[in-house]
Amino acid sequence: MNLMSFFGKKDPTASVAKNRLQILLAHERLDNGEDARLVSALREDILEVVRKRLDIDPDAVRLEMERDGGVTTLGIDIELPTSVRRKSA
Template sequence: MIWTLFKRRNSAPVARERLQILLAHERSPLGRSSNLISVLQEDILAAISRHVFVEPDSVQVKMDRGEQISTLEIEIEIPNMVAPPLVARAS
C-alpha cells in the first residue's frame, strides 16, 4: 500500500520515456537525428515476424544515454496463443 503510493508519485520518468519513444518516431519523416530507435524497432519486428506472428507494438526499444556508454533495452512480447511450441517448452 505504502509502496503503491510511493510509486504513484514518480510519473516524470514515465513521461520522459513515453516522449523519447514517441519523438523518435515523429522525427524520422522530418529527417531529424536519433531515429535509431524506430529503425531498430522496425528491423527487429520484421525479423521476428518472419517466424512468429507479433503485434507491431509488441517490440519495445528503449535507449538510455549515459556519459560514457548508452544502453539499449529491447523487450519483445510474444503471444502464447499463436506460438504453442514456445509455450510448451517454456513450461
Template sequence: MSLLSYFFGNKPKTASVAKERLSLIIAHERGGNRAPDFLPDLQRELIAVISKYVNVGPDDIKVQLEKQGNCEILEVNITLPDQQQPK
C-alpha cells in the first residue's frame, strides 16, 4: 500500500471539492539506549512551524500517538478552513 493511498484513499479527487488538508507523521524508533522521549516537544515545535505557513486554530488539529515497544508514531492531522490562503 502506498502512502498516497493511505492518506488520500483511492477515490478520485475533484480539486474543486477537496478540502485543504495537511497531515504530519513522526515515526521514531529508539535504539537500545534509554534516550529521553523528545517527541512531545518536537511535536509542539513542528506545529508552530506549520502555523507560520497556514492559519491553524487549535480545533483544526487532531493529534494521535501510537506506541509499540521502542517505536512511536505521532500523527497530526490539520484540516484547513475552506477559503484558506497560506500566509
C-alpha cells in the first residue's frame, strides 16, 4: 500500500518544527466504485469535524487518494499553526 509512505514524505527537519495532523483512511473491497464514493464522502465529513475543532488554513491541507487492487486509500495531511488554536466547540 503506497499510501503508507504518505506519512513519511515530510522533510525530517520540518517534522520537528511543525505541528501536524495526519489521517489515513483505507477501505477494502467494494468492486463497484462504491468504495471510492464512500471514501470521498468520509473525507468531507472528516475534514468538517476537524475544522470544527481546529482552525485550519485550507492551503495547509494536502489530500491524496488512490486505488490499488481492492483497497481505496485516502491520506489527509494537515499542517497546523505551531500554536494550535483549538476551537471551543
